[in-house]
Amino acid sequence: MKLSPQTLILTLALALCSVWPTPELWTWLGAYFLAWLILNYTLGSGRKVKIEVRPWIAVALASLLAAPALAYLWRSADLVARREGLRGLEVQLEDRIRLETTPTVFPPVIAGDRPQNVYLHAPGGSEVALRLADGTAELAGIALGQDLFRVEYDPRRHGIPSADSSSLEAEVVVDGSTSRRALRYVRWQPHPRSPCTDPERGTAVVPSEETDEVFLVRRSGERIAMETLGVGDGPSGCAVLTQGRVAVSHRYDRFLQVMPTSQSEAEQSLELGPFQVAVAASADGAHLAVAQAGNRPGIVLLSTDPLAVVERIPLDEGLDLHFAGGLEPDGVHFGRAGADQIVVTSARHRAIFRLDRDTSAAGGWRQTELYLGRPAVTSTLSRDRSSLYVAVTDYRPDGVEHRGNHFLQDQILRIDVGTWQVVNRLLTGRRSERQDYPGGVDRGVSPMGMAPFGEDGLLVVFAGSEEAWLLDTDLVQPPTMFFRDFDLVAPFGVADLGGGVWLATSPAGGSMATYDSQGLLVEYLSVSPTDGELAAAPPGSLLRQDLDLRSGERAFFETTRSGISCQSCHLHGGTDFAPHDIGQAPLLHTLTTRGLAGTAPYLRDGSFPRIRDLHFDLAEPLYRGYRRRLENRPTLLESYVHALVSETNPALFEPRDLETERAGLQAFARARCDMCHTLPAFTNLSRHGSRTLFPEHDAQPTLFLDTPSLLAVHTKEDFLHDGRAHDLEAVLEEFNESNRHGDTERLDAAEKRALLHLLRSL
Amino acid sequence: MTNADPSPARPSRSQRPRRRVAWIAYGTATAATLVIWAVDWSIPWVAERELWLSRASGWAACTALALTLSMTPLSRAFVWATARPISGAQITALRRALGISSAWLALLHGAWSFVVYLDAAWTAVSYWPYLRAGLAALVVLLVLLSTSFAGFNRRLRIRLWKPLHRLSYIAGLLVFQHLLLAPFAPKRLVLGLVALLLCIELARFLPRRSKGVEERDREACDPAT
Numbered sequence A: 001m002k003l004s005p006q007t008l009i010l011t012l013a014l015a016l017c018s019v020w021p022t023p024e025l026w027t028w029l030g031a032y033f034l035a036w037l038i039l040n041y042t043l044g045s046g047r048k049v050k051i052e053v054r055p056w057i058a059v060a061l062a063s064l065l066a067a068p069a070l071a072y073l074w075r076s077a078d079l080v081a082r083r084e085g086l087r088g089l090e091v092q093l094e095d096r097i098r099l100e101t102t103p104t105v106f107p108p109v110i111a112g113d114r115p116q117n118v119y120l121h122a123p124g125g126s127e128v129a130l131r132l133a134d135g136t137a138e139l140a141g142i143a144l145g146q147d148l149f150r151v152e153y154d155p156r157r158h159g160i161p162s163a164d165s166s167s168l169e170a171e172v173v174v175d176g177s178t179s180r181r182a183l184r185y186v187r188w189q190p191h192p193r194s195p196c197t198d199p200e201r202g203t204a205v206v207p208s209e210e211t212d213e214v215f216l217v218r219r220s221g222e223r224i225a226m227e228t229l230g231v232g233d234g235p236s237g238c239a240v241l242t243q244g245r246v247a248v249s250h251r252y253d254r255f256l257q258v259m260p261t262s263q264s265e266a267e268q269s270l271e272l273g274p275f276q277v278a279v280a281a282s283a284d285g286a287h288l289a290v291a292q293a294g295n296r297p298g299i300v301l302l303s304t305d306p307l308a309v310v311e312r313i314p315l316d317e318g319l320d321l322h323f324a325g326g327l328e329p330d331g332v333h334f335g336r337a338g339a340d341q342i343v344v345t346s347a348r349h350r351a352i353f354r355l356d357r358d359t360s361a362a363g364g365w366r367q368t369e370l371y372l373g374r375p376a377v378t379s380t381l382s383r384d385r386s387s388l389y390v391a392v393t394d395y396r397p398d399g400v401e402h403r404g405n406h407f408l409q410d411q412i413l414r415i416d417v418g419t420w421q422v423v424n425r426l427l428t429g430r431r432s433e434r435q436d437y438p439g440g441v442d443r444g445v446s447p448m449g450m451a452p453f454g455e456d457g458l459l460v461v462f463a464g465s466e467e468a469w470l471l472d473t474d475l476v477q478p479p480t481m482f483f484r485d486f487d488l489v490a491p492f493g494v495a496d497l498g499g500g501v502w503l504a505t506s507p508a509g510g511s512m513a514t515y516d517s518q519g520l521l522v523e524y525l526s527v528s529p530t531d532g533e534l535a536a537a538p539p540g541s542l543l544r545q546d547l548d549l550r551s552g553e554r555a556f557f558e559t560t561r562s563g564i565s566c567q568s569c570h571l572h573g574g575t576d577f578a579p580h581d582i583g584q585a586p587l588l589h590t591l592t593t594r595g596l597a598g599t600a601p602y603l604r605d606g607s608f609p610r611i612r613d614l615h616f617d618l619a620e621p622l623y624r625g626y627r628r629r630l631e632n633r634p635t636l637l638e639s640y641v642h643a644l645v646s647e648t649n650p651a652l653f654e655p656r657d658l659e660t661e662r663a664g665l666q667a668f669a670r671a672r673c674d675m676c677h678t679l680p681a682f683t684n685l686s687r688h689g690s691r692t693l694f695p696e697h698d699a700q701p702t703l704f705l706d707t708p709s710l711l712a713v714h715t716k717e718d719f720l721h722d723g724r725a726h727d728l729e730a731v732l733e734e735f736n737e738s739n740r741h742g743d744t745e746r747l748d749a750a751e752k753r754a755l756l757h758l759l760r761s762l
Numbered sequence B: 001m002t003n004a005d006p007s008p009a010r011p012s013r014s015q016r017p018r019r020r021v022a023w024i025a026y027g028t029a030t031a032a033t034l035v036i037w038a039v040d041w042s043i044p045w046v047a048e049r050e051l052w053l054s055r056a057s058g059w060a061a062c063t064a065l066a067l068t069l070s071m072t073p074l075s076r077a078f079v080w081a082t083a084r085p086i087s088g089a090q091i092t093a094l095r096r097a098l099g100i101s102s103a104w105l106a107l108l109h110g111a112w113s114f115v116v117y118l119d120a121a122w123t124a125v126s127y128w129p130y131l132r133a134g135l136a137a138l139v140v141l142l143v144l145l146s147t148s149f150a151g152f153n154r155r156l157r158i159r160l161w162k163p164l165h166r167l168s169y170i171a172g173l174l175v176f177q178h179l180l181l182a183p184f185a186p187k188r189l190v191l192g193l194v195a196l197l198l199c200i201e202l203a204r205f206l207p208r209r210s211k212g213v214e215e216r217d218r219e220a221c222d223p224a225t
Helices: A005-018 A024-044 A055-075 A077-083 A087-101 A531-535 A544-557 A613-619 A633-643 A658-670 A728-732 A749-759 B013-044 B046-082 B090-116 B124-125 B129-146 B150-156 B159-166 B167-181 B186-207 B211-221
Strands: A104-106 A109-111 A116-121 A128-131 A142-145 A148-153 A167-174 A177-186 A196-198 A202-206 A213-220 A223-230 A235-238 A245-250 A255-260 A267-272 A274-279 A286-291 A298-304 A307-316 A330-333 A340-347 A353-355 A367-370 A378-382 A387-392 A411-416 A421-427 A447-453 A457-462 A469-473 A493-498 A501-506 A513-514 A522-526 A688-689 A705-707
Touching: A005 A024, A005 A055, A005 B159, A024 B129, A024 B159, A024 B167, A055 A077, A087 A104, A087 A235, A087 B167, A087 B186, A104 A177, A109 A116, A109 A633, A116 A128, A128 A148, A142 A658, A148 A705, A177 A544, A177 A633, A196 A235, A202 A235, A202 A493, A213 A235, A213 A245, A213 A493, A223 A522, A245 A274, A245 A286, A267 A307, A274 A378, A286 A330, A286 A340, A298 A340, A307 B046, A330 A378, A340 A378, A367 B124, A378 A447, A387 A447, A447 A501, A457 A493, A457 A522, A531 A544, A544 A633, A613 A633, A658 A749, A728 A749, B013 B046, B013 B090, B046 B090, B046 B167, B046 B186, B124 B129, B129 B167, B159 B167, B167 B186
Parallel strands: A109 A177, A235 A274, A274 A330, A447 A493
Antiparallel strands: A104 A116, A116 A148, A128 A167, A142 A148, A167 A177, A196 A202, A202 A213, A213 A223, A235 A245, A245 A255, A255 A267, A274 A286, A286 A298, A298 A307, A330 A340, A340 A353, A353 A367, A378 A387, A387 A411, A411 A421, A447 A457, A457 A469, A493 A501, A501 A513, A513 A522, A688 A705
16 A cells, blocks of 8 residues: 555654644644645655555554544544634624625614614615514615615514514515515513512502513412503502502603592593603602603602602702713612602612602702712612611722622612711622532522611512522521522512511512412412423424523523623623723723624624523633533523613614704714724624724733624614723714714714714614 | 746747747736736825735735646647647746746735834734735745746756755645735635635646547647657
């Protein structure tokens, strides 16, 4: 048998590879070259190379040399793929190719629970329309210029897809010719979240924002009854009035609804505008306070009889805040002084505020800020409204962040409403005999719901460790923990139903349960199909997707052994707006987990090609994994995160200034922003050298940045990869000194204004 | 680049057609470079100008390499489909010229990108996989370029020439990786071109059409002729 020089070179190269310590393509190439050099200058010295051996010897020799190398290569394939940037490449290519296939539709996920913008890029098209599926109306595209069109989809107005499938074959009609594009459709199951309650009447009301309904739970002695009531779009909060009526605020509906809990009374509604994020009732039931976010944040003070606006307290002006801009509220309570004192929480500002009516001649409202350093995850007042309890993931009143790597410390603060001081703190995260790993934190992780219970109790439910605690109102006594395996997954809300019975809710599980004061189950209330029913649905159906989303949502809330869950920083699936030390020199604000579908790779430097890789590279090695075993956890988590669509832009509910938007898009193209922030996703899903873009700022040549999408940029707290720009103007002006982050020097003042208007409207 | 080509000082009559196709290839590559430069000067924004030259020179190098790799299968497919003999020597000369052009264009692309776009940041090149792959491809092409001249090969005592020049396929793979990970390369186009190239490469497995044609082809490819 003759061995050709090529065979000899390959065999020798493989043998050389196997002794090299680091597997990389470079080393393979080097090994081949070295083998060639050896053979060229030894065997090929003037004669034609011919090696003749017996076949079995040849096979044995080649196997002996090549087998260890092949085994080595096989074992190190994943490592090589990671080093060579090939891991998860298929996902990145899929997302890139989706964006390069015109006409392009972005985002690739359509949610059935909220209004949203969809962008279409149709080069050369003049009239564009989108047909999502049977059951929905044809949506005409609004031309913005540069071949970009915007479609505004509102499931309540335009209908929802009638087919029972999680994938849509949407039709994009460009000047009469139709193209099909695959999109994902997400329909959420009921998500009962934070209840409002009237313990004396034994009534609790639980809104489900995703399904536009509220669940009315009544206790009558030992019996528990539940009914479902339909409400407006996106019920965000509720308050039970003393007359037995319930006020429901809406995120995407302009009306505040006041509903009777009995048939004898008529329903009332009052137009307040969208983005009502929370509502509270005064102790005497005579007043309501509605916290309103959006472009004109404020508190609307209402009388309940008759239902009318008394006063609107604007929060976007005249306040001395830690941060520039207005105060965006996300929670509201009445203080001890009834309608003259209002407590407002703001996750974006990581602070709580007390507004007191100024009784002097000047009038108006005085505000007192209490800076926490981390957002209020949840808050509740004591029965007598003298104490405010706030759950936070850390407490930094001086504004200096903890520099501990990935530092989180779940705790409950008791704040005296009168002195507006923190009077006590209870650190909740702790170890127990359940721990299966040294140092495993398995109790008191992610307090999500709190409510006063009885005369001197405080109920807390923990979504991360799936348990409930009963505390004393001073937070001094050791907690009574309900140690049995909790019946609800990722419990979120809790309320006193009176008579020693309390209610807990589980949005992830689509269920609620009532318990007695010993923590024993009284009644389990399921408001969505069970896991078994969902699992029986055919693959690809909406019900089957619901099962994945349910598992993924639970995994999102579930604590790792280190006491950290995804939810800890990505508050309510978004962000906690807080800076963290995540092993890098500058403190970095948490990125949102919304609107990530179709935007691989992830994180600021694009270091994670897939969401699931965060599980392999972060949750398992760094956070020490999970106690509960869950098959396909990484992919379920990824499925859930991809189903979270971007926050709805308030601009969707206001008259559009199309001319300015078009001028802004023209300026966007003139400054060549579209080279990297490519239409319609406003990102080309690529990484670029930071030093190339900001040579005056970044000296580190290995820092490459993932191009962030500009969609929903209005929700961001700070800009650029290290958060050094606090607004978009600074991005265009102050932090583009060398004019390499877009040719913004070409733009005049009017063009820049138009560009900023466009960006805020996305 | 994929075959030895002795280069005597004066071309014989039989060598003239080979020289002609080679000069056509070199001329096209030079013209492409000039066009790229001319377009570059018309771009007003400096960052875009830098990027354009980098990208365009890269695509030019990539195109030349793809043509180099597809020369042999294309000629075989032509012979198989038409049963007409084709000058193997001219094919070889064209392939060599394209290979040399691709190496020079790759050098232009690499040098420009390194000095201007990457601000001569060597750590970036060694750190990022797509830059590493690009550099590896460039190194391979330069090795092949330097061993594409018969006189130089004799001085270097290169005997196993063909196994060395089979690295051109490795260079192709590295360029593919470079393009897959490069930020501005359109992925649909890249995948489409690679699919096309693979289809073309399949023509290597086509049966030879006739003994006469095969012999003429082999004779033409022999460096000794």
